[in-house]
Amino acid sequence: MNKKLPILMILGALLLSFSLGNAQTLLINEFLASNDSTLADEYGDFDDWVEIYNASSDPIDIGGMYITDDLTDPTTWQIPDTSADLTTIPPKGFLIIWCDKESEEGVLHAEIKLSGGGEQIGIFAADGVTPIDTLTFGEQTTDVSYGRTTDGGDEWAFFTEPTPGRINNPNLMLYINEFLASNDTTFADEFGGYDDWIEIYNAGDEPVDVGGMYITDDLADTTQWQIPANRPDSTTIAPGGFLLLWCDKESEQGVLHVEFKLSGGGEQIGLFASDGLTAIDTLTYGDQNTDVSYGRLPDGSDHWEYFTTPTPGKTNSTTGITDRARKNLATDFQLGQNFPNPFNPETMISFRLPQSEKVMLTIFNVQGKEIRNLINDEFSAGSHRIKWDGRDNSGNFVASGVYLYKITAGDFHQARKMLLLK
Numbered sequence: 001m002n003k004k005l006p007i008l009m010i011l012g013a014l015l016l017s018f019s020l021g022n023a024q025t026l027l028i029n030e031f032l033a034s035n036d037s038t039l040a041d042e043y044g045d046f047d048d049w050v051e052i053y054n055a056s057s058d059p060i061d062i063g064g065m066y067i068t069d070d071l072t073d074p075t076t077w078q079i080p081d082t083s084a085d086l087t088t089i090p091p092k093g094f095l096i097i098w099c100d101k102e103s104e105e106g107v108l109h110a111e112i113k114l115s116g117g118g119e120q121i122g123i124f125a126a127d128g129v130t131p132i133d134t135l136t137f138g139e140q141t142t143d144v145s146y147g148r149t150t151d152g153g154d155e156w157a158f159f160t161e162p163t164p165g166r167i168n169n170p171n172l173m174l175y176i177n178e179f180l181a182s183n184d185t186t187f188a189d190e191f192g193g194y195d196d197w198i199e200i201y202n203a204g205d206e207p208v209d210v211g212g213m214y215i216t217d218d219l220a221d222t223t224q225w226q227i228p229a230n231r232p233d234s235t236t237i238a239p240g241g242f243l244l245l246w247c248d249k250e251s252e253q254g255v256l257h258v259e260f261k262l263s264g265g266g267e268q269i270g271l272f273a274s275d276g277l278t279a280i281d282t283l284t285y286g287d288q289n290t291d292v293s294y295g296r297l298p299d300g301s302d303h304w305e306y307f308t309t310p311t312p313g314k315t316n317s318t319t320g321i322t323d324r325a326r327k328n329l330a331t332d333f334q335l336g337q338n339f340p341n342p343f344n345p346e347t348m349i350s351f352r353l354p355q356s357e358k359v360m361l362t363i364f365n366v367q368g369k370e371i372r373n374l375i376n377d378e379f380s381a382g383s384h385r386i387k388w389d390g391r392d393n394s395g396n397f398v399a400s401g402v403y404l405y406k407i408t409a410g411d412f413h414q415a416r417k418m419l420l421l422k
Contacts, residue, residue, distance in 0.1 A: 026060060028133045029053035030147025033140040034116035038162050047100035048114040050121055051164055054089035055152040057230035063087040064126040067097060069112045071134055074124040080107040091229040092212025092274035094165045116140045149340050158421045160342055167273035176271055176281045177201035178295030180310055181288040182264035187312050195248035196262040199312055202237040203300040211235035212274035215245060217260045219268045223276040228255040242313045264288045301352060333412040342421040345390030349405055352383045357409040361386060364404045371398060390420060
């Protein structure tokens with residue numbers, strides 16, 4: 001019996017496991033097949049590009065893998081394996097490959113060009129056989145990219161503002177919702193320490209994993225502390241849920257303990273996407289009082305108040321706030337930006353009411369003609385979300401273009417723009 005055979009079988013299984021693992025975590029995330037003016041490479045050329053996203057919690061070096069614009073030829077061009085510093089994608093990170101047929105310009109310049117008329121893109125493992133991710137696309141528009149609406153997700157949309165190397169869904173409904181910068185006795189962490197804390201609120205309808213995102217107390221240093229990406233069980237926020245980050249400079253205590261402390265004398269807080277550039281939410285605050293938190297009221301709103309009874313990990317209530325604050329809440333109406341935007345064909349419109357009110361939400365075209373009366377009914381105080389399916393009052397799908405949506409609730413009126421792009 002050949003003793004080398006079992007060893008080769010084991011090595012083959014390990015390589016297959018590695019390839020399959022990459023297939024699940026490396027994704028073609030966005031591309032631009034007709035680039036006239038959106039993003040130039042390091043030589044100033046406006047070339048086509050493909051963005052690769054690493055959805056895993058570990059760095060992945062794509063050196064040695066293949067990229068192609070023809071799925072019948074998976075080995076069209078091999079990404080050089082000589083510059084791991086350039087071809088390694090960090091956890092929850094992105095890498096741009098320029099499709100310019102100018103590989104002499106660097107390891108990230110591929111010997112393919114994309115067709116604006118539609119074709120294919122494929123990433124294949126180093127064996128030249130195993131597909132990592134593939135895509136067949138149709139006709140494209142100049143300077144409009146096509147990408148996943150959520151990084152690594154299954155839904156795709158056109159982006160009139162391409163996001164190469166950055167998060168695709170900057171309109172995540174995540175908020176710095178409450179914080180305590182001087183904690184003496186109010187709430188202890190799992191080790192009994194009365195540390196400063198920041199509460200993050202997910203106002204959306206889907207769970208959001210903040211692993212891989214950055215938190216900072218200095219907006220000039222957006223990548224000060226990266227929330228670990230290897231514990232989604234601890235870093236995922238449920239819809240309408242909350243997550244506490246302990247600002248104690250004791251990251252060895254767990255993934256929710258960050259390497260900075262808040263200043264009771266006033267400073268900044270920022271939550272940034274995994275690209276280290278896109279601001280999810282930021283805040284600059286002044287002097288704080290010991291054991292008094294500062295937070296949004298209601299959750300996710302633009303209205304802030306001090307809480308003599310902090311509510312970490314729970315919905316913010318009027319307990320402990322002043323009569324002046326209660327009076328101010330009566331004017332706290334808000335119409336949110338629709339999401340996604342641009343969209344095709346559905347989008348969600350959010351609004352908030354400080355009290356029960358009859359609400360009318362109407363869609364207009366840019367000429368001011370009513371397209372769809374979405375709602376005309378009584379709503380209770382709080383946050384609400386309404387879906388528009390892209391149809392008019394007759395049930396027909398409307399054409400691509402800019403539309404306005406307007407809310408009327410008592411004496412409150414507000415309108416916003418949105419873009420339907422098919």
